[in-house]
Amino acid sequence: MTISIGAKRRLADLLMGHARRRLRGQRPDWAEAMMREAEELDSDDERLRWSTGCAYASYRAPAALDDFVYPVALMAGVALMSAYQWSADEGLGTVAVICMIGVLLGVLEPRRNLLSAAAIGAVVTAVNGFETLTGIKPTYEIRFHSLVHDAKWTVFIAPALVACIVGRYAGQVLRSTPDEAA
Numbered sequence: 001m002t003i004s005i006g007a008k009r010r011l012a013d014l015l016m017g018h019a020r021r022r023l024r025g026q027r028p029d030w031a032e033a034m035m036r037e038a039e040e041l042d043s044d045d046e047r048l049r050w051s052t053g054c055a056y057a058s059y060r061a062p063a064a065l066d067d068f069v070y071p072v073a074l075m076a077g078v079a080l081m082s083a084y085q086w087s088a089d090e091g092l093g094t095v096a097v098i099c100m101i102g103v104l105l106g107v108l109e110p111r112r113n114l115l116s117a118a119a120i121g122a123v124v125t126a127v128n129g130f131e132t133l134t135g136i137k138p139t140y141e142i143r144f145h146s147l148v149h150d151a152k153w154t155v156f157i158a159p160a161l162v163a164c165i166v167g168r169y170a171g172q173v174l175r176s177t178p179d180e181a182a
Helices: 005-023 028-040 044-060 062-087 092-108 110-121 123-134 147-175
Strands: none
Touching: 005 028, 005 044, 028 044, 062 092, 062 110, 062 123, 092 110, 092 123, 092 147, 110 123, 110 147, 123 147
């Protein structure tokens, strides 16, 4: 299948416009440089290849990945914490798992450390609340809880917050250049 010459240029322009819109907020200098380069290309084939690469690059830019990676990582962290909480009672192991997930999320997305801490820290309360409200409980659980009992486990938000803050600073250090660290 062949694409007509006019269609190639229109497709190239659509792809460049898309890349420019995606990069405008995070890398406006890249967006403008890509547009200027595309305007210099003579062949519609070259322009189409260039604009396809630009559209691809707009999804590879660091901030573009945050829109996808962080929500997936947060959901995975909540799922991991939920699975752990369902299989083990509250204790030092719970604190360790919360801290591990919190540090990782803090490193991944330093600007969202409060959201990460609240989500991960509240899992224990949510799982216990689920047990209380539904009557479904893990096999190791020998007694039923009350909602007041469940609410006290919001205390796990504190270690999650500390872990996310530690992760936040670690993430900032990892992202800094050698000149900024000195």
